[in-house]
Amino acid sequence: MKNNLFSYNLVDTPIHRLSGLTKLIAFLLLTFAVMFSYDIRVIICVMIFSFYILKVSQIKFSQIKLMVIYVGLFLITNTIITYLFSPEEGVGIYGTRHEIVHLIGRYSLTMEQIFYQTTKFLKYASVIPLGIIFLLTTNPSEFASSLNRVGVNYKAAYAVALTLRYFPDIQREYVDISLAQQARGLDLSSKAKLKDRFKNALLIIVPLIFSTMDRIELISNAMDLRGFGKCKTRTWYNSKSMNKGDFIAIGISILIFIGTILVSIFINKSRFYNPFI
Template sequence: MSTKLFTYNFIDTPIHRLSGLTKLIAFLFLTFAVMFSYDIRVVLLVMAFSLWVMRLAKIKFSQIRLMVIYVAVFLITNTVITFFFSPEEGVKIYGTRHEIFHIIGPYTLTVEQLFYQTTKLFKYASVIPLGICFLLTTNPSEFASALNGVGVHYKAAYAVSLTLRYFPDIQREYRNISLSQQARGLDISHKAKFTTRVKNALLIIIPLVFSTLDRIELISNAMDLRGFGKHRKRSWYSRKKFTKGDVFALVLSAAIFAGTICVSVFINHGRFYNPFI
């Protein structure tokens, strides 16, 4: 269906072949790297890298279009709100003030603010391709087996896998309920007042919760009947062996993380890169 946000889909690429755990650790390394650094050069490099990874995984734009739109809306809102609440943040950080033009009242656009906000925008934007890659190329059960492999209890690991597994189902259910409530006259457009919209959202969420609870009872019975939770350990049908590719991916992502820290410590002497002094 056209409404799927993300679903795991198997194709044979180097990224798909990596173990789920490798992908999780690499994802965390790279995310920490860009979250830590406010150096736009580093951020852009990581972004280029993550786009390359996405290409390697043969992810098509049509698969992620909807998600990209959501993220874009979020980022733009975030940028506007940041400017609205602290228009002088950039000046505070970089210690200089180059005005471009005065807008209204306390709002003046400065080069510093523009630079600060651009950096921030790209920081967030560069995490997205990584997240998409992780979600689209990781088999949920294989990921659960990997989590279990590093010591996470298998019940917790399986809960994660089931969440990923049922995500598309819940999405479909959400859409159906939302449409049927719209048919009854529910307005979910942005025209309605905020309080009305919250109230209206409940009209969709309540049926969703109840039908999801039905589903949970069913699946937990099915699992009990097939011996889930009998022993303290379990084996995994979809476990992957750790390969050279995994080692390479881990070393590479660790190196990028270390590199980012080094840039901050030795070159920028702080988290911010300051081109104004």
């Protein structure tokens, strides 16, 4: 597999040149701004900004295709479940009711519900590019060193780095086991019945779990043999100092965050934008 899910993509772009700490701060600020606001105008602006940054990062669609499919399925499922359990949630939030069509029983299609669920859908969708940018443009070791420089214990920082490195390793291991099992006649194609595909998938997951446990033990022993955790401090091979670009990125993120709060407080007088007033 040429492109690995969650793997660091080494490209020389303005986003890659930013410190890992800068990208974490920007990610948290922008994510909180989107999650706090239910103003579709603000959410769309942040979404356009995040897709622009995604383009600047030179992340190819082939790298994130699988992730986009899974996220898309989750968003669609979330939208359907939200309507099934709360078909009048939008009516309760906006205080008006404009019915388009009555479906069955307590289920009716209203403009308020459509607007609410569209806003909610875009809210979640706008966060996805931010997470992709953070994962695929951040060197795990450099990110760990950045965390350590701001006061995070180096053991915790190193654990974060190992976690980020572990995702592509797991994916490669899964692909290797899957190909080995298919070479032995295990059918995982769409031609097989759903029951058989599920059963065959378990035959991949079980050895994946055992190989994962072996890998964890191997890494733990290697760290112990090298005296990891013996000293109170440590040096880092990958370390990046904050520069002008980092401060600009953090400044832009803070402005977007503050702007979102101000719009909710002074313009909407609420977290929700109500076009039905």
